[in-house]
Amino acid sequence: MTDLPALVPAVLALCHKAGDAICHHYHAPGDVAVESKHDDSPLTRADLDSHVILRDGLKELLPQVPVLSEESSAEHKARRHDWPLYWLVDPLDGTKEFVAGTGEFTVNVALIDGHRPVLGVLYQPLPRLAYVGIPGFGAHCYRFSGNGEGDGEWEAESIHTRPLQAGAPLAILASRRHRGERLQAALxxxxxxxxxxxRHNxxxxxxxxxxAQGDGDFYPRYSPCCEWDVAAGQALVEAAGGAVLGLDGKALEYNRRDSLLSLPFLAIADPGNALWQRYLDSSL
Structure with missing residues (x-):
């Protein structure tokens, strides 16, 4: 296995480049041109430009490691079961938020080895914040200071999940756009x-x-999403001291199924607290 921490500067640079391309479209005058993919999810020029930057840059970084992106062709995606090691990428996670102008979108890059995410980078293009997690090595938040033209430095700060505090409110992190009976029952x-x-949406x-940075306790996800939406976040949360579990209580794995849809999951800041085993046993 390659030296994972040594990959971080190059991946940060690629995410920053992809983020600048996304921001170019985000700040452009006029309405964003949106197409609908076969599953009715939106697609913009920003998704595609970020995809090309990350696909080509990651292939140059590790030529023998395939890149699976949300915007990869169906033929390319179909070959993934032969890959023990590969990059899993969402070039623009939160396209609906991008189109709506909320600013709540990210670039997600994960390295999958043996069905588990071993490196995860989540980059927020507008504030130029990157969250990097390598399970076993820790998690960090990187802030980019520069002139916006590529010159600048990354300043890193170690981050950690927080323990549950008896008597304090339980902070639930939830999607702005997804609700449902199962989530309401969980709450x-x-x-x-x-x-x-x-509840924080x-x-x-x-x-x-x-x-990962201690601003919440629990993120349950029952509504559909794909593996590229989750993998980088799982690496980050695990590296920060938390866990991302399926409803069977086991850590999520990737590239195990015919579908690229993720199983429902529970992202937990303090997995050692007995509350979560009770919650799993409740079969919600």
Missing amino acids: AWLEQAWGTLE SGSALKFCDL
Whole structure:
């Protein structure tokens, strides 16, 4: 296995370049041109430009390692089961938020080895913040200071998930756009089991970032999403001391199924707390 920490500067540079391309479209005058993909999800020029930058840059960085992106062709995606090691990329996570102008979108890059994410980078283009997690090595938030033309430096700060505090509200991180009966049932169970809840809504993978830096306790996801939406966030949360589990209580794995849809998951800041085993046992 390659030296994972040594990859971080190059991946940060690629995410920054992709983020600048996204911001160019975001700040352009006029409405964003949007197409609909076969699953009715939106596609913009920003998605495609970011895809090309990341695909080509990652292939140059590690020529023998395939790149699987949300915007890869169906033929390319079909070959993924032969890959023990590959990059899993969402060039623009939160396209609906991008189109709506909320600013809540990210670039997600994960390295998958043996079905597990071993490196995850989530980059927020507008504030130029990158969250990097390497399980076993720790998690960091990187802030880019520069003139916007590529010159500048990354300033790193170690981040960690937080323990549950008895008597304090339980901070639930949830999607701005996804609700549903299962989520409502989960919130009702947690309110009864714990007490006061605080719900914080946001788009894209920002919930993983908040969890990893100690700004939340629990992110349940029951609505559909894809593996490229989750993998980088899982690496980040695990590296920061948390866990991302399927409903069977086991860590999520990737490239195991015919579908690229992710299984429902629970992202937990303090996985050692007994509350979560009780929650899993409740079969919600």
